[in-house]
Amino acid sequence: MVVSLPDFDALDAQLPLPDSLGDDTATIPLHCVTSLDAAGSVVPDHREALANWSKAQGFEAKPGQLLVLPNGDGAIVAAFLGCETGDDGRPNPGFAMGALAGQLPAGTYVLETGLANSETALTAFLLGAYSYTAFKPYKRGPVHLATNDPGRERALIQARGVIFGRELINTPANLLGPAALAESALGLADAFGADASVIVGDDLLNSDNPFPMIHTVGAAAKDAPRLFDMRWNGGDDTAPKLTLVGKGVCFDSGGLNIKPGNSMALMKKDMGGAAAVLGLALMIMQAKLPVRLRVLIPCVENSIASEAFRPSDVITSRKGLSVEIGNTDAEGRLVLGDALALGDEEAPDLMIDMATLTGAARVALGPDLPPFFTDDDVLAGEIETASQAHDDPVWRMPLWNRYDNAIAGKVGDISNTGNMPFAGAITAALFLRRFVSNAKSWAHFDIYGWTPSNRPGRPEGGEAQAIRALFNLVAKRYPKMD
Known part of the structure; x- marks a missing residue:
């Protein structure tokens, strides 16, 4: 199976422009309000009915509360969403807009309110309308939202990227192995006219262009390991170089250090890093940001067979570092190490x-x-600012240099597990840092890639975390010149 790009036409139809509505389209006004008084002021002909109905329904215009107001015939007159007050005094629904697709009756609604941070609110609405339907159809009727808000276009771009990432993560591993993941990535490259190639199987051991750790991790799987490499130029030959590297472990059994069953249940999502960078790349290319973009994805499955690598094996990496295997279930940092070393060779401005x-x-x-994790304080500040502004949470953790000795190998240069049972996320980041020496700036994101339970705009299932924040960071750092 190859996961296709989102149906842009269908996605865009969730936010039709007002002039795209037919004359016979029945529309319902949607008001975002910060108080009951504000709600009453926008429907003066129904003020008394609104007061009585609000009391009966317990609606107080608190953030996230929704009220649908019917008339005497039961037809919907208006809908109200309780909001916080934004810094500019306008209503700010935030990600509460993400619940509307599942709460409102089917129909076309017209957003009657100018919003603070509308881009995030409209993105939330689109993301809340998503469901994974490959095997089980979505049963609710569609909820459309008409708006000419200036945040509309960037909301669509970000929703497209996140939804593509979600689709990849949600696809079962029997349908999305290394070959299918690489084919899906090639489909993305083709859609935007990017140059892309894939190195497969034993070609990863070519002495002139070796990727021994990627090959080793995927060697036991029937679906051969591979490395996807894409280049796209949205500027000119002097544009900043941006390199994205995503972990594409399509299923992780743990290898010979096999995982227990409850830890293996969600391992189809172990390619969540690859899904995230592909979604981010989609946003960057769709927005035509002026960067020289490179995307590197090692696509493997960590399986058990006679070719599986073993604890105590030593692998000489692309960078030349010898890596001692402490545990075969710490395979992600191995495939990333080779891919990071490749990306680092051309000294990108940001990796x-x-x-x-x-x-x-x-x-x-x-x-x-x-x-x-990053050593670049300026970059860290930009990430944190974008995260807060776009409700895409991340948190900086330290590359604590005193723990660097913890990844020393006994017979190799470094160990893939280290020699202490603490600070596992930090020592993993320190391991990756060993493969980055030329990039002007580098950051590592340790994402979960999954939403455990439904929340507004974030349905249970695969999630391309942090990429909305990163898209907005890149757009601000490398702005388009009009």
């Missing part, structure tokens, strides 16, 4: 890797708050 890397990150921060 970002994303991976579902460690359980330690989840223990520290839970599933909703991915940690990131």
